[in-house]
Amino acid sequence: MTQPAGPGKAAVIARAGLQQLLDALGAAGYEVLGPAVRDGAIVYDRIAKVDELPAGWTDRQDAGRYRLERRGDQALFGFVVGPQSWKRFLHPPVETLWSTRQEGERMEVTAPQPDATRYAFVGVRACEIRAIAIQDQVFCGGPFPDVGYAARRHNAFIVAVNCGEAGGTCFCVSMGSGPQATAGFDLALTELLDDAGHRFLVEAGSAAGTAMLQGIDRRAATDADLAAARAAVARAAGQMGRTMDTDGIRELLQRNAEHPRWDQVAERCLSCGNCTMVCPTCFCTTVEDHSDLAGTSAERVRKWDSCFTLEHSYLHGGSVRQSTRSRYRQWITHKLSSWFDQFGSSGCVGCGRCITWCPVGIDITEEAAALRTAAAAPNRGQDGTP
Amino acid sequence: MAGRARPRLAVWKFASCDGCQLSILDCEDELLALAEAVHIANFPEASSAVEEGPYDISLVEGSIITAHDAERIVKVRQQSRLLVTIGACATAGGIQALRNFGDIGEMVAAVYASPQYISTLATSTPIAAHVAVDFELRGCPVDKAQLLEVISALLAGRKPAIAAHSVCIECKRRGITCVMVQGTPCLGPVTHAGCGAICPSFRRGCYGCFGPMETPNTAALAGQWRRLGAAPREVQRAFRTFNAAAEPFLRQSQAHDDQDDPG
Structure with a gap:
């Protein structure tokens, strides 16, 4: 786990080398996105200069709580994950699927051009790489790949950053998805800030990554650099703010469909959908048809949706999941259990976003644990909702 | 719509600030398209040329706060094939429903110099408390894009794409x-x-x-x-x-x- 991954030897670059990397990505035609401070949070935005990174900032996170704080150093990646994930670029929140226009007797249908945007994501955490791999399976793993997602994903260049510290709602160690990126990146950085100076251990994980490094000032990593990088990742692994006991979790959820805990969490749950919006693996969408006033043009638009809305489970005659209890149960059961049946893995990567960004601080690790500790009291028949 | 008479639109005001009606007039770029798609037969806020009913679509702004309102909305309903309420007043009673929490007699006495001339109900109630409503569009004021979406949907005979989530x-x-x-x-x-x-x-x-x-x-x-x-x-x-x-x-x-x- 703490062994450096990827082919090729590890190198070390300085802050100036990181700027060269941003320049090289921009020169290669990538739209470079990375962490930046906006509205009191660290979000992903266009970046061109190292100066735009959140130098000296960190995030304090707990259930339903997020605050930025100053660090005692000038670390560029001294925080964990913010309210957004890379999902918003690979799987955009709103996308027009097609539009149509009546021209005399003819009806013309226009499908948007395949998205040719080439994104370079800088600062992708290990949990997010796992989340992208999960969405790859969702969107491209079946017989009908999502064309737009597949194109954006194929073109993307991923610069991972291994975590040197963990956040208050992090539990990637429990989910086996971090804090070190072991695959699924073009380049992986580990930020080192010690007596030997501010530098980044860089490892290539693909031929594209190796090629991108060619024009960048670097030196071979020493044993001391490698040891410092291992120590940084080990420090993060030891700081997880949350843990999730995943032993038999798939069966735990299946077995407890009538657990009294569902009623308790439904008392707190706002069914607002925030958890699903911030989750880097949640992929559900709704489709809206719009026509204009003249009735001569129309479009079909796909938007992020949530299993917490009534419309999401609407079938002929009404919504299947009327109660908040049934909707929260659906979400967590899918995420931690039936995701295995559907996609062959857990749907949770332990990033902690659903905990932090729940306005009332409902904690997925606490809810899963409660199913283990409290006695299961079957109440089937007393609850009128499915 | 060619070859067919354009649907006749009416816009009604009850107790309200007129802000939602103004949202219609605020549809500057789409106003001509709206006037082409429907025949605006009754919209006193926009034109003094008022034609008699029946109407295909009635947009109703405002809440019911007088006995006269309560009678008038029944007549509006009778003349309207589809009745859509627009805004917080029409769908929930509006800010004037704050009267529901107090004594209307005391409020009238505090506000008006000659309260004996004021004839009002003790409560402000939404349109749907009085007549059947085909669609309720929310907002204080309504969002003009949503308003155009509802009208476009009704003209096309489809369900308006108006989400009810958070x-x-x-x-x-x-x-x-x-x-x-x-x-x-x-x-x-x-x-x-x-x-x-x-x-x-x-x-x-x-x-x-x-x-x-x-x-x-x-x-x-x-x-x-x-x-x-x-x-x-x-x-x-x-x-x-x-x-x-x-x-x-x-x-x-x-x-x-x-x-x-x-x-």
Whole structure:
């Protein structure tokens, strides 16, 4: 786990080398996105200069709580994950699927051009790489790949950053998805800030990554650099703010469909959908048809949706999941259990976003644990909702 | 629409500020298209040329606050094939439903020099409390894009694409960082989408202009407001604005009736 991954030897670059990397990505035609401070949070935005990174900032996170704080150093990646994930670029929140226009007797249908945007994501955490791999399976793993997602994903260049510290709602160690990126990146950085100076251990994980490094000032990593990088990742692994006991979790959820805990969490749950919006693996969408006033043009638009809305489970005659209890149960059961049946893995990567960004601080690790500790009291028949 | 008479549109005003009707006139770029798609037969706010009914679509703004209103809305319904209420007044009683919480006689005496001339009901009630309504469009005021969507949908005979979920979903789609998790009380989680999360986009909490969302857990949200430091009176005031008489907001404001501010 703490062994450096990827082919090729590890190198070390300085802050100036990181700027060269941003320049090289921009020169290669990538739209470079990375962490930046906006509205009191660290979000992903266009970046061109190292100066735009959140130098000296960190995030304090707990259930339903997020605050930025100053660090005692000038670390560029001294925080964990913010309210957004890379999902918003690979799987955009709103996308027009097609539009149509009546021209005399003819009806013309226009499908948007395949998205040719080439994104370079800088600062992708290990949990997010796992989340992208999960969405790859969702969107491209079946017989009908999502064309737009597949194109954006194929073109993307991923610069991972291994975590040197963990956040208050992090539990990637429990989910086996971090804090070190072991695959699924073009380049992986580990930020080192010690007596030997501010530098980044860089490892290539693909031929594209190796090629991108060619024009960048670097030196071979020493044993001391490698040891410092291992120590940084080990420090993060030891700081997880949350843990999730995943032993038999798939069966735990299946077995407890009538657990009294569902009623308790439904008392707190706002069914607002925030958890699903911030989750880097949640992929559900709704489709809206719009026509204009003249009735001569129309479009079909796909938007992020949530299993917490009534419309999401609407079938002929009404919504299947009327109660908040049934909707929260659906979400967590899918995420931690039936995701295995559907996609062959857990749907949770332990990033902690659903905990932090729940306005009332409902904690997925606490809810899963409660199913283990409290006695299961079957109440089937007393609850009128499915 | 060629070869067919254009559907006849009427716009009605009850107790309201006219802001929702102005949203129609505010559709500047689409106004000509609207006037081509429908025949605007009765819209006194825009034109003194008023034609008699029946009408294919009636847009109704405002709430029922007088006996005369209550009679008039029945007549509007009788002349209208489809009746759509627009705005918080028409769908929830509006800000004037604050009268429902007090003594109307005392209020009239406090406001008017000659209260004997005032003939009014004790409550402000939504249109749907009096006649059947085909569609309720939320907002204080309504969003003009949503208004055009409803009219376009009715003309095409399709269901309007108007989501009833929380403001949070449109807030997150826009990529806005949650103000509530950063410490600012916000009504977004219990409020009906439609405005596009205007206030959070300016780092303010949602004021609930669009009224309750489809499954609002106002008690849980009020509890979190208290944990963020809001006094019971502040919670009550938040739920008692433009949609004070909407049932989930009404219940939550009443739940904070007898609680004194701490300290």
